Amino acid sequence: MRIAPLLGLSAPCLAALLLAVPVVAQTAQRKPAPRNAVVYFHYPLDGLRVPERFTVRMGLKEMGVAPAGIDRPLTGHHHLLIDVDAPPSDQPIPSDYNHIHLGNGQTEVVVTLPKGPHTLQLLLGDSTHTPHNPPVISKKITVYVR
Amino acid sequence: MLGVRLSLVLGAIACLAASTLSGFAQERPRQRSPAPPDAKLSFVGLENNAKVPSKLTVRFAVSGMEVVPAGTVRRNSGHHHLLIDSDLPALNQPIPSDFNHLHFGSGQTETEISLPPGRHSLQLLFADQDHVPHDPPVMSEKIFVEVADAPEEKARSAAAPGARVFFRDLQDGATIPTRAIIRFGVEGIALVPAGTKSENGGHHHLLVDTELPALDREIPSDFNHIHFGRGQTETELSLPPGEHTLQLLFGDHEHVPHDPPIMSPRIKVRVVAGPVDGTRAVIAPPPVEKPAGRTPAPNDAAVYFVYPRNGETIYPNSTIRFGLRNMGVAPAGVVKPNTGHHHLLIDVPTPPLDAAIPADLNHIHLGGGQTERRITLPPGKHTLQLILGDDQHIPHDPPVVSERIEVIVATRIKKPGRRR
Numbered sequence: 160m161r162i163a164p165l166l167g168l169s170a171p172c173l174a175a176l177l178l179a180v181p182v183v184a185q186t187a188q189r190k191p192a193p194r195n196a197v198v199y200f201h202y203p204l205d206g207l208r209v210p211e212r213f214t215v216r217m218g219l220k221e222m223g224v225a226p227a228g229i230d231r232p233l234t235g236h237h238h239l240l241i242d243v244d245a246p247p248s249d250q251p252i253p254s255d256y257n258h259i260h261l262g263n264g265q266t267e268v269v270v271t272l273p274k275g276p277h278t279l280q281l282l283l284g285d286s287t288h289t290p291h292n293p294p295v296i297s298k299k300i301t302v303y304v305r
Numbered sequence: 306m307l308g309v310r311l312s313l314v315l316g317a318i319a320c321l322a323a324s325t326l327s328g329f330a331q332e333r334p335r336q337r338s339p340a341p342p343d344a345k346l347s348f349v350g351l352e353n354n355a356k357v358p359s360k361l362t363v364r365f366a367v368s369g370m371e372v373v374p375a376g377t378v379r380r381n382s383g384h385h386h387l388l389i390d391s392d393l394p395a396l397n398q399p400i401p402s403d404f405n406h407l408h409f410g411s412g413q414t415e416t417e418i419s420l421p422p423g424r425h426s427l428q429l430l431f432a433d434q435d436h437v438p439h440d441p442p443v444m445s446e447k448i449f450v451e452v453a454d455a456p457e458e459k460a461r462s463a464a465a466p467g468a469r470v471f472f473r474d475l476q477d478g479a480t481i482p483t484r485a486i487i488r489f490g491v492e493g494i495a496l497v498p499a500g501t502k503s504e505n506g507g508h509h510h511l512l513v514d515t516e517l518p519a520l521d522r523e524i525p526s527d528f529n530h531i532h533f534g535r536g537q538t539e540t541e542l543s544l545p546p547g548e549h550t551l552q553l554l555f556g557d558h559e560h561v562p563h564d565p566p567i568m569s570p571r572i573k574v575r576v577v578a579g580p581v582d583g584t585r586a587v588i589a590p591p592p593v594e595k596p597a598g599r600t601p602a603p604n605d606a607a608v609y610f611v612y613p614r615n616g617e618t619i620y621p622n623s624t625i626r627f628g629l630r631n632m633g634v635a636p637a638g639v640v641k642p643n644t645g646h647h648h649l650l651i652d653v654p655t656p657p658l659d660a661a662i663p664a665d666l667n668h669i670h671l672g673g674g675q676t677e678r679r680i681t682l683p684p685g686k687h688t689l690q691l692i693l694g695d696d697q698h699i700p701h702d703p704p705v706v707s708e709r710i711e712v713i714v715a716t717r718i719k720k721p722g723r724r725r
Contacts (some may be wrong), residue, residue, distance in 0.1 A: 233673060265634075267630060
């Protein structure tokens with residue numbers, strides 16, 4: 160189920176296409192992440208039934224959180240992916256209703272979703288919103304909004 | 306110094322804890338993983354009876370086996386344990402985890418330890434995924450090291466060129482009342498609490514009526530040498546009427562002046578009893594800039610424990626997880642509105658909320674923006690509290706503080722705890 164209306168998703172896609180060349184050029188330097196770094200959900204857990212409005216809480220192991228734009232080793236900021244597959248990990252994570260950026264270093268976010276099943280996934284991005292190398296990404300979980 | 310003393314005290318607690326712990330644990334012998342007979346464990350570059358500084362890095366080497374993180378099940382592999390001042394533990398039990406039995410469960414092959422002066426024993430012991438020594442046990446020789454009594458001349462931290470300290474609003478020859486607020490400023494070098502090692506940082510010392518102390522060692526701590534180890538930038542000083550001298554001297558994390566020393570000129574002040582007309586404004590003008598730095602926080606911001614909850618029973622080795630509502634996490638030193646970094650306080654009361662949070666074994670700074678921390682506690686009751694600090698480790702205004710929760714640490718938990 161796609162929550163983002165047409166505009167939300169297509170614009171960044173277009174932008175990504177247009178920007179493809181310079182973006183690829185800058186991807187050479189992805190920030191390293193420790194192998195044992197893990198991003199995971201405190202809440203909700205896979206398969207849980209949740210109300211329409213709920214708080215997603217995230218945990219991060221072996222790394223620290225820093226707001227977007229802050230370039231410190233072993234840090235990154237959270238991105239919550241809703242009802243989408245993980246974007247390519249060598250480009251900045253798109254910013255739309257399906258890719259929620261927690262750019263101020265937040266570790267939880269309140270989301271409102273329509274009834275039905277939805278998938279959630281966490282992906283850490285570095286100061287430029289690009290996933291680390293290797294990417295620090297959670298399992299994709301499914302929640303049922305009742 | 307404080308750190309060493311603290312670790313001693315904690316070490317003593319841990320010893321006690323370990324003795325009670327082994328009482329519990331000696332019931333069920335565990336399955337031991339086999340080890341090749343030629344596996345060897347040794348210290349790198351550390352001889353028996355070596356003379357060492359109180360703070361030293363110990364490196365370990367293993368041959369014939371592989372180092373893997375704890376929990377990884379693999380043949381002929383394991384992780385290091387360093388036994389300090391203790392005999393071999395029971396070899397059919399998990400190695401205790403305390404200040405005398407250090408675990409390197411992430412597969413580390415070196416560590417920095419602090420030892421008090423005197424003779425100490427060190428021994429390495431390898432163990433499998435469940436922290437149980439192998440069969441036959443893979444261990445090093447027990448070696449002894451000697452920590453010198455008198456602290457040797459310490460390496461001095463380098464000072465950045467152009468760094469300086471100065472008195473704010475206080476000139477040479479000023480007249481001040483018997484109780485005056487003295488403010489100090491610093492430029493070109495960061496203000497960090499004592500005990501926190503920093504490339505280019507230190508804390509203030511106010512020298513009252515005294516010459517400069519020796520610059521190659523710790524600044525003395527007495528009525529004439531006032532330490533501001535929490536990174537304070539002002540103090541209320543009471544002096545008897547008469548002439549006095551004041552001087553500022555910056556010290557690094559170990560209270561040793563920098564090289565070259567960062568100090569103010571020595572100024573003379575005249576202290577008079579009673580109100581001083583017109584000078585109060587000179588001494589303590591209303592602070593124009595950030596008053597000793599409390600960063601505003603949203604009213605609805607909150608910090609809380611995701612795990613454990615109040616009253617829960619946890620294992621001695623537990624990961625404490627933090628939650629933060631309506632604010633973001635940023636590493637220490639990052640100035641960004643509505644962000645801060647976590648501090649985990651263990652078994653201590655809430656510190657003053659208008660000064661930098663102390664940095665020691667009971668006040669754990671998560672300056673890298675971490676949102677969880679694995680800690681080791683001896684069995685018994687403990688209190689935990691979270692405080693958010695701003696870029697300078699100072700609590701926000703209003704402070705973002707969790708309630709102080711109580712947890713019980715036990716080696717056995719009846720109902721399975723949530724452990725990941």
